[in-house]
Amino acid sequence: MSAGEDRVCWLCGRPFATRIQWHHPVPRSKKGRTTVPVHPICHKTIHANFTNAELARIGDAPELIRAKPEIAKFVRWISTRPPDFHAPTRT
Numbered sequence: 001m002s003a004g005e006d007r008v009c010w011l012c013g014r015p016f017a018t019r020i021q022w023h024h025p026v027p028r029s030k031k032g033r034t035t036v037p038v039h040p041i042c043h044k045t046i047h048a049n050f051t052n053a054e055l056a057r058i059g060d061a062p063e064l065i066r067a068k069p070e071i072a073k074f075v076r077w078i079s080t081r082p083p084d085f086h087a088p089t090r091t
Contacts, residue, residue, distance in 0.1 A: 010036035010062050011046060012075050017083035030056035041086050045074050 008015055010023065021043045026032030029052055038046070049070055050058070058064045065071055078085070 007037045009039050009042055011038055011042040012078050014079065015083050019084055025060040026056050027052040
């Protein structure tokens with residue numbers, strides 16, 4: 001079994017191929033301890049669109065993150081890409 005075979009990305013719901021990063025829904029700087037698996041591109045997108053304070057308020061609620069129009073657009077776009085797809089992230 002490969003590293004990501006039994007998991008899906010917390011943000012986009014796609015399976016993993018080889019690259020997995022671990023995201024703290026509540027940032028460590030805000031006392032967050034739990035982690036969730038995300039694709040590198042999804043991880044960069046989260047941090048490009050939310051401050052640590054915003055992430056701390058949202059907590060472990062991916063549906064609230066996906067509700068932001070920019071993230072919803074990203075998730076629709078990334079859903080058609082292969083699991084290890086990577087592209088530059090806009091800031």
